[in-house]
Amino acid sequence: MSNSKLYKGSLTTIILKLLNEHDKMYGYEITQKVKELTKGELKITEGALYPALHKLEAEGLLDVEVAKVDNRLRKYYKLTETGTKETVNKLEELAEYIKTMQALVNPKLA
Amino acid sequence: MSNSKLYKGSLTTIILKLLNEHDKMYGYEITQKVKELTKGELKITEGALYPALHKLEAEGLLDVEVAKVDNRLRKYYKLTETGTKETVNKLEELAEYIKTMQALVNPKLA
DNA sequence: AATATATACATAATTTTCTTATGTATAAGA
DNA sequence: TCTTATACATAAGAAAATTATGTATATATT
Numbered sequence: 001m002s003n004s005k006l007y008k009g010s011l012t013t014i015i016l017k018l019l020n021e022h023d024k025m026y027g028y029e030i031t032q033k034v035k036e037l038t039k040g041e042l043k044i045t046e047g048a049l050y051p052a053l054h055k056l057e058a059e060g061l062l063d064v065e066v067a068k069v070d071n072r073l074r075k076y077y078k079l080t081e082t083g084t085k086e087t088v089n090k091l092e093e094l095a096e097y098i099k100t101m102q103a104l105v106n107p108k109l110a
Numbered sequence: 111m112s113n114s115k116l117y118k119g120s121l122t123t124i125i126l127k128l129l130n131e132h133d134k135m136y137g138y139e140i141t142q143k144v145k146e147l148t149k150g151e152l153k154i155t156e157g158a159l160y161p162a163l164h165k166l167e168a169e170g171l172l173d174v175e176v177a178k179v180d181n182r183l184r185k186y187y188k189l190t191e192t193g194t195k196e197t198v199n200k201l202e203e204l205a206e207y208i209k210t211m212q213a214l215v216n217p218k219l220a
Numbered sequence: 221a222a223t224a225t226a227t228a229c230a231t232a233a234t235t236t237t238c239t240t241a242t243g244t245a246t247a248a249g250a
Numbered sequence: 251t252c253t254t255a256t257a258c259a260t261a262a263g264a265a266a267a268t269t270a271t272g273t274a275t276a277t278a279t280t
Contacts, residue, residue, distance in 0.1 A: 001238070006123070006207040008237065008266075009115035017215050028257050037217055038210050048238055050259060072246055072257055091215060093114040098208055100148050101120065105127050105201060107147055111267070118237075118267065138228050158267055160230060182228055182275055 002042055011044070011052050013094055016061070016079070016087040024065070024078040027053060053077060061086050112152055121154070121162050123204055126171070126189070126197040134175070134188040137163060163187060171196050 001007045018033060019025055025033070031044045053075075056062045061083035065076045079087065111117045128140055135143070141154045163185075166172045171193035175186045189197065 004203040004207055005119035005238095005266085006203060008119035009117070010211065011237080013116070013211075014214055021217075026257080028255095032256095034214065037213055039213075041206070041210050042214075045239070046257090046259080047240070047261095052237085054259095070247070070256085074257070093116060094211060094215060096151070097114055097116040098211075100151050101123075101204060101208075103147055104124055104144065104152075105204060107131075115236085115267095119265090121266080136228080138226095142227095155268070156228090156230080157232095157269070162266085164230095180227085180276070184228070 001045060001048060007042065010094070011048055012056065013090040014044070015049075015052060015056065016083065016090050019062070019077060019079050020084065020087045024076045026067075026074040026076050028074075056083070111155060111158060117152065120204070121158055122166065123200040124154070125159075125162060125166065126193065126200050129172070129187060129189050130194065130197045134186045136177075136184040136186050138184075166193070 001011070014034065015030060018030055022033070027046075027049055031046070031049060034042055034044050053062065057064055057077070060080055062077045063080050065078070067074045067076055111121070124144065125140060128143060129135055132143070137156075137159055141156070141159060144152055144154050163172065167174055167187070170190055172187045173190050175188070177184045177186055
């Protein structure tokens with residue numbers, strides 16, 4: 001995912017946020033979009049992505065819809081209602097995380 | 111550590127930064143300082159902290175010095191020269207992480 | 221005096237999340 | 251023809267945390 005360990009735990013937030021913006025996406029598309037948005041800084045590996053998608057689906061945050069494009073399989077994921085609510089929570093947690101870390105790292109500004 | 115999974119992977123950064131500011135600290139003191147600086151938002155658990163300190167020591171980033179205060183044991187940790195350099199790296203990684211996540215979560219501002 | 225809480229360390233079992241490696245299959249480009 | 255891109259998947263192992271214990275002393279509460 002990256003040389004930095006800080007990304008551990010943020011994959012779910014990333015997936016949910018992208019699906020919140022793009023309505024429906026398939027796995028490979030997510031990896032490409034992340035690479036594009038971060039200018040190559042962050043690469044989502046398949047070994048992390050697919051299990052994460054399956055888990056989110058199992059938890060009822062994502063719905064899946066299979067399609068065949070150019071004779072190749074695609075699994076389109078989209079947020080459920082619960083998933084949309086959870087996206088809001090995850091984004092709040094991210095904002096809170098950043099605030100907390102800044103308080104630790106830059107206590108003068110707190 | 112917190113209800114949010116985002117803190118996973120940031121403990122080392124937190125420890126190094128606190129030691130960079132406070133010269134020498136012991137484990138329990140670190141847990142209290144974090145609680146104080148984050149107004150209770152973040153609680154470092156012992157099961158995470160002590161193994162992390164031992165690892166940083168083993169890697170040569172921290173030096174340890176045992177003291178007895180009020181008939182109780184304290185292990186004071188301080189940054190080695192290597193540890194000071196690594197602190198700079200970790201803080202750069204944190205800044206980069208925040209930048210990257212903001213690009214993902216708020217692409218309009220990127 | 222007894223009990224609970226705070227201080228101070230530690231480790232073991234388990235869980236979560238990720239990396240790395242591997243596997244299948246089709247399409248497109250060199 | 252061979253490599254790269256597209257598109258999915260899982261298994262083995264590593265890393266970092268949680269949760270549960272354990273030891274021990276000091277202080278505060280009942």
